[in-house]
Amino acid sequence: MTTRSLVPAPVRRHFRDLASQTSVLRLIKGMWEDQGFVPSGDPNEETGERRSLWHEYEDNVDWSDPGHVSRVLRVYETVLDGVHEGPIEDTRKLLRRHGFNFDAKGQIRPRIEFAISSAKIPxxxxxxxxxxxxxxxxxxxxxxxxxxxxxxxxxxxxxxxxxxxxxxxxxxxxxxxxxxxxxxxxxxxxxxxxxxxxxxxxxxxxxxxxxxxxxxxxxxxxxxxxxxxxxxxxxxxxxxxxxxxxxxxxxxxxxxxxxxxxxxxxxxxxxxxxxxxxxxxxxxxxx
Missing domain, CATH: 1.20.120 (Four Helix Bundle (Hemerythrin (Met), subunit A))
Structure with a gap:
């Protein structure tokens, strides 16, 4: 039985799209490396330099690890800092649909991360x-x-x-x-x-x-x-x-x-x- 991602594919795809539309290569590099991630350097099938670079950082995320996921969510919050209200509301609806809360302070709080980190959770x-x-x-x-x-x-x-x-x-x-x-x-x-x-x-x-x-x-x-x-x-x-x-x-x-x-x-x-x-x-x- 394979290990499953704590961040559903639609959420990951949404932020990859959002970052490629609103951020430049330098900013993408900074927001990921500020959270301790490095690019894999591996080729991928993404079109465009921004999407390709974003995917390289995703390659080095353990999506089943609550610690990794927590740092990725900080990356997502940084992406949203430069986004207008329309896309913000769309993002809020998507996050809510997939079990995440996006509060008034701009913080993404997943129920999955809270539960997985508890000693009582298998x-x-x-x-x-x-x-x-x-x-x-x-x-x-x-x-x-x-x-x-x-x-x-x-x-x-x-x-x-x-x-x-x-x-x-x-x-x-x-x-x-x-x-x-x-x-x-x-x-x-x-x-x-x-x-x-x-x-x-x-x-x-x-x-x-x-x-x-x-x-x-x-x-x-x-x-x-x-x-x-x-x-x-x-x-x-x-x-x-x-x-x-x-x-x-x-x-x-x-x-x-x-x-x-x-x-x-x-x-x-x-x-x-x-x-x-x-x-x-x-x-x-x-x-």
């Missing part, structure tokens, strides 16, 4: 084609955990659901996005990755102890949906006020959701995970 998240929904759940959990336990519980349930759906999408497993219930999604995703208590896999994945833990994790993940549906989490309005709901309840729900999410995404990204061998056998089996 590094395997960077392997996904589209991590935005899962990242959004992590961000909302982080904001709500201390002051809004109901929101944190609701977001924890959404994190589990988003993770299950993402795993199934990545593996090409069919499911009904509109009608599938959380327990069914959890069951299907765990079976697909062979981390279900009933899965048969080599090594420790089939040990009695691991299966007991997996059974507990499955029950916990399903319990999150039940907790939210009982009205303790946002998404279902309670019939009565949520009396007695405290941050400790939110921490319980969030910790369980994050543990399940880590397991699923790490297994999905693991090149030695048993599900990969099973997938290869299936792809090579005669039709």
């Amino acid at each position: 590094t395997s998240l960077k392997s996904l084609r589209d991590p935005a929904v899962i990242l959004d759940s992590f961000v909302r959990i982080d904001r709500a955990l201390q002051n809004d336990p109901a929101q944190a519980i609701g977001s924890a349930k959404e994190l589990v659901e988003a993770t299950a759906k993402t795993v199934l999408l990545e593996l090409g497993e069919p499911f009904d996005d509109k009608t599938a219930k959380l327990p069914a999604l959890i069951d299907q995703a765990q079976r697909a990755l062979q981390v279900h208590p009933q899965s048969v896999a080599p090594g420790p994945d089939s040990s009695h102890a691991i299966k007991r833990i997996l059974g507990g994790l499955t029950s916990i993940a399903i319990g999150l949906g039940e907790l939210r549906n009982e009205g303790w989490g946002t998404g279902h309005a309670p019939a009565t006020p949520r009396v007695g709901l405290l941050p400790r309840h939110a921490h319980l729900a969030v910790g369980a959701a994050q543990t399940w999410c880590h397991l699923m995404l790490d297994t999905l990204a693991d090149p030695t995970a048993p599900w990969r061998a099973a997938a290869r056998r299936h792809s090579h089996s005669p039709v």
